[in-house]
Amino acid sequence: MLGVLGTIQNFRLVIMSEEGKQMHALAEELFPICRSITGEGVRGTLHRVACEIPIVIHDVPSGTKVHDWVVPDEWNIRDAWIRGPNGQKVVDFKKCNLHVVGYSSPISSMMDLSELRHHLYSLPENPDWVPYRTGYYNHSWGFCVAQREIDLWEDGIYQVFIDAELSAGFLTYGELVVSGQTCEEFLISCHVCHPSLANDNLSGIVVAVALARHLLARPGRLTVRFLFIPGTIGSITWLALHGDVVPRIKHGLVLTCVGDRGGATYKRSRRSTATIDRVMNYIFQEVGLIERVLDFVPYGYDERQYCSLGYNLPIGVLSRSTHGSFPEYHTSADNMGFITEDALSDTLNKAICAIEMIEANCIYKNLKPMGEPMLGKVGLYDKGGGGRSGQFGELAMLWVLSLSDGTVDLLSIAERSKIPFPEIVGASLALEQAGIIRRS
Amino acid sequence: MLGVLGTIQNFRLVIMSEEGKQMHALAEELFPICRSITGEGVRGTLHRVACEIPIVIHDVPSGTKVHDWVVPDEWNIRDAWIRGPNGQKVVDFKKCNLHVVGYSSPISSMMDLSELRHHLYSLPENPDWVPYRTGYYNHSWGFCVAQREIDLWEDGIYQVFIDAELSAGFLTYGELVVSGQTCEEFLISCHVCHPSLANDNLSGIVVAVALARHLLARPGRLTVRFLFIPGTIGSITWLALHGDVVPRIKHGLVLTCVGDRGGATYKRSRRSTATIDRVMNYIFQEVGLIERVLDFVPYGYDERQYCSLGYNLPIGVLSRSTHGSFPEYHTSADNMGFITEDALSDTLNKAICAIEMIEANCIYKNLKPMGEPMLGKVGLYDKGGGGRSGQFGELAMLWVLSLSDGTVDLLSIAERSKIPFPEIVGASLALEQAGIIRRS
C-alpha cells in the first residue's frame, strides 16, 4: 500500500517523459490508417495495439441486433479520387483518407462541376483544412476537400471514382481485462473509429495502452477493463452483449481528445456524485483546475451510451479541450502536431491517480468509538506534543476516528477535514494496524 | 398542442391591447358599486360578472358554521351623511362609498365635533385621500374623511346619519368551473368585497373574467375553477363547504392588486416548490423579474386560508405592487386612474402562460432506455449534422431521453438543461409520436 500512497502523494507531478514519448510514437504509427466504425482500418489498429498489450479482438457479425440498433455492414475502401477536366487528379484518397466521406457508396462517373459540388464538403472559414465527414446510415457518397483547392477548380466535366464496398462482415473491437484482487470493475473506454485524426482519438488509444501497461505491472484491488471500440455503435454493441458484466462496473472513464495543449477537463457522469466524480473533483481541485470539472450533458462520446438512462453507469469523461470546442476538431488540422507528449503524460497520470485513489478509498469502522482510544499505548501519540509522526499528524487520526462509522469513506474524511487524502490514508493504515479501526 | 407551444413561446409578449381595454372598461363599470363582505353590492357585482362569463351565484345563510367562524349577518347601507353646524352636508356617502366604515351600525344622532372625532378616520400624511376602513365584527360605526376636509370643520353640533341594516341574510359568492380533459384542478381566486377601490380588487375580478373567457374558448387538460368571493370569510366558507373538491386542487393563483404600474410579483405558496411555484419561478426568470418572486409569508389575502396549515394548498399569489407596499393601498387614491390596461394585460398573459405551461408539463418514461435509441430510423436524426430540425434540436431530445425516468417533469428537464421549456416540449412531443417515450 505504500506504493499507492507514494503515487497519490505525487499526483501533482507529470509522469516522466519516457511514457510521453512512447505514447506519441505509437500514435504516429497508427495515424495513417484509414479507420471507420467497421473494416480493415479498425482491425489493423487493434492488431498494432495487440503488440503492446494482450487485448482480445472480438468480431460481431453485421446484422446482429443490439438494443434499438443493428450492427451495420462492413465498409472497406481501396481507392478514391477526382480527376479534373484536364485528367489530372485534384483529390486523391491515398494522400489523405479524410477526403472520402465515411461509408460512401462506390461510384465511377463523369459529371459537371456544378453537379459534383453537391457532394463536396469544405470549410470556408478554414480554407486550408479538409473536414472529416461520415454518412454511416444514409447510403450516399461525398468528398471532403480544402476550400482553397476547390476555389482553383475550373468548370467542366470531372471524373469521380470511389472503389469502396459495403457488405456483410463484422464490427470489431478490442478488450483487455486486467484482473485485480476484487471483481469490482473500472472501465476504460476509447474509440477507434476515426481515420487520420490525432487528438480525436489516437490520443485516447495510446493513453489507454500506456495505462494498461502500467496496471499490468502492479497488483491492484480493482479489476480494470479496457475497451477499444468504434464510437456509439461500439459501446451500444458491447453493452447489449455484456449484460452480465455491466453490474460489476463501479467506476469508469471515457478517454477522448486527451492529447491537445488545452488543460485537462473532466465531465461528470450522469450520477454526478459517483465515486469517480468525487475523486476527479478532488484531483482537479488539488491541481487548481476545479473550474474544468463540468456537469454531465447527454451529448459527447460513448458516455452517451454508458450513462444512458437505463444503464446510468458511473463513468465520466477525461479529456483536454472539450468535445467540439477547438476549431481543429474533425478536420485535417487535428494532426500529429496537434498532440503533445506532455499532455498525453498528464492525462495518463490523472487516470492512474484516479484508479489508485479509488483503490485506497476504503470505508472503516472505529472499533473503539466510546471516547478517544488511548493512542499512546499503541505508539501513535506524539510525545513531542502536537507535531507529526511520520506521514500523518494526530489530527488526521482524530478525524478518521471521528467519522469512521462504517459508512463514510476516506475521501469524505479528507474533504471534510481539509487534510490531504494521502495523509488521511496514512493515518487510517496506522490505526488499522493498531487494531483500532477495521475495514467495513 | 401546437397552440400551447405557440402561446408559451410568446410568453414574453404582452397580450394585445383589446383585452386590456375590455378589462379596464369592466372595472370602470363596477367601480361605483358599494361592496362589502355581504350584501347587495357583492350581489350586483356578481350579476354584472355573470353577463360576461357563466358563473353560478351561491348564497350561504348567515349563521352557518364554517370551521372556527360563523357566516356573519348581511350588511346593507342605503344612505349616510354628516351635516355640519350650519346644516350643510360635510360628508356624503352617495359621493364616495369609502366614507362609511364597513359594517357600521345605523345611527341618527346629534353630537359635538369633539365626540364625533372618535368616529372619524383620516390620513394626515395624505390629507386629500379618504381611507378605507371596516369593522366587520365590532358593531360600531365610523366615517372616513379626507384630513383636509376635517381641518375645515368648525366646532359645534353635528348631525350624524347612517341608514344601514345588519340582519340575517347571506354570504354571496360566484363560481365557475371551466372543465378540462382531466379532473386535476387549477383554482383562480379573487376577492369581491371592496367598495370603490380599483387595484384592490376590481383588477383581480376583471383579469379573472378575461382569463375565464380565454379558457372557455379553448380545450385544455386542466379543469379551472374560478371563485369570486369576499376576502377571508369567503375563502373560509368555500373551503369549509367543499371538502370534496379540495383534494382535486393541484395548482392555483390568488389574483390581487394586479392592475397598478408596479412590475409583476409572485408570492410562493407555503409549499414553496409546488408546480405553480416552479412554473412562476421559470416565467419570472425568463422575463428578468426573478427578484420579484417572493417567499411565502402567512399574511396577505386569501392565500392565508388556502395555504393554512391544514389545507396547505399549492396556491400562490399573482400581483403587481405587493400587498400594503403602495401608499394608495386602501385609500380613495386607489381609483381607476391607478390601474392600467397594460398591467392588466400583462397579468392576464402571465396567468394564461402559467396554466398552459402546467398543462404542457408532462412526465414521460423513456421506453428505450438502454443506450440511445436510433433516432435516424424514425426520422429524428438531423442528417445535416448538429443543426435543428424544426422547433427543437437534437440536444433537447437527448435531455428528454436522459431524464425521463417516469418521475421527472419537463420543467425540471428545461431547468437542468437550460434549454427553453417550449423546445423541450417540442422534443418530447416528437419522441412521443415516434413511440420512444410515453406519458407516465
Next chain:
Amino acid sequence: MLGVLGTIQNFRLVIMSEEGKQMHALAEELFPICRSITGEGVRGTLHRVACEIPIVIHDVPSGTKVHDWVVPDEWNIRDAWIRGPNGQKVVDFKKCNLHVVGYSSPISSMMDLSELRHHLYSLPENPDWVPYRTGYYNHSWGFCVAQREIDLWEDGIYQVFIDAELSAGFLTYGELVVSGQTCEEFLISCHVCHPSLANDNLSGIVVAVALARHLLARPGRLTVRFLFIPGTIGSITWLALHGDVVPRIKHGLVLTCVGDRGGATYKRSRRSTATIDRVMNYIFQEVGLIERVLDFVPYGYDERQYCSLGYNLPIGVLSRSTHGSFPEYHTSADNMGFITEDALSDTLNKAICAIEMIEANCIYKNLKPMGEPMLGKVGLYDKGGGGRSGQFGELAMLWVLSLSDGTVDLLSIAERSKIPFPEIVGASLALEQAGIIRRS
C-alpha cells in the same frame, strides 16, 4: 414564563458587574493551587468550589478501567527546585507551580548543565514566559523555565530536586445536578486539571459556579448537570461510569478559556445542527458574531470525548479566544491579568441565555389548522388594525399557526419568519392560553 421571556429579550445585555467581580475574585483565590489530573490540588479546588455551590466530590480509584483507558496513579508534589553551581536556587516550584512538568518523577541528583538541558523547557520566542508542560503517561521529569533565566545560567554542576510521589490513589471530580421540571439534561463541563493558569481554565470553573448559583435560584424545565473534571481522562472516566445518565443528556456546553479579552466563540458539536448549535447560532447572529461560530473539529478539550463517534452528544464549546490561538496559551502569561470581569460576565450571560432559550423552545400543534382561527373572538385580534398588542404582533401569531404542525420548534419559526425569538415565544404562549395550539 415571563421571567424567561424577559431574560431572553435582554440577551444582548451583559449581566451586571457584581457577578463579574465575584467570578474574578474566586479565580484569584484558586489561582495559586497546583492542580493536575489527580491529587491534592484538584481536591483543594473542589473543596473551595463546594463552599460556593453544593457539588458532590467523587473519587475514582487508580487502576479503574474506563473504556480504552485506565485511571492513572495519583500524583502529588511537595517541593522542587534547581540549585546552581553556587548553591543558589535558580528555579523554585514554590514561586511558580508551572516550573515542574506535570507528573514528573521524583529526583534528587547533581548533573552538568549540559545534561540538565535535556530536561528544560522554555519559550525562546517569549523569553520571559514559563511554559506549561505535562507528561502524564511517560514517567520522566522536567522543568519549565523562562528562556531569559536560562540564558543567565553558567556552566557547571546543578543540583536538581523534585519531591513528588506517584502512587495508587484517586481521580477526583465534582458534580452538581440542578434538578428541573423534566429529566431532560443540559450538561455543563469544565476542566480542573491545570495549575496556575487563569483563562485555561479557572475562567471555566468560575463561570460554571456562577451559572449553577443562578440556576439554583430559579425553577426551570431542564435539569442541568455540572461536571468539574480533569481534562480527557476525567470526561472519559465520567462517561464510562455513567452509561445510565448519558442518554438523558440532550444539550451541553464545555466551558473553556472563557475569560480573555477576545470576543465570544462557539464551536459546534459534531452533530452541527443540534438544538444547542442552533440556539448558539441564533444568539451569535443576534449579537453580530456569526463569524465566530465554528465548525466541529475533533481536537480541543473534553468535547473530544463527549462528541466522540460512539457518544456523539449534542455538546458544543463556549469560549473566547479559541484553543491554542493566543500566544499566552499554556504559559505563565495566562495569569489573572489575562482574564476580565466583563468577559466572564458576557460568557455567563450567553450560557444562561442558551439554557433559557432551549427551555422556551417548545414544539406546538395547531388545533385549528383548517383556515385561520378567528382570533377576534379570543381577544387576539388587534382591532386597531395591524399594530401590536403587547409583546407580539399579529404576524408572529400567524407564523406560529402556519408552522406549528407538531414537528417544528419555535426557534425554527423565528429563523424562518425573521421575527425575534422572544416575540415568537410570546405569541405562542398567548395562542396556547387561548386553546388554539397545544404543546406536542
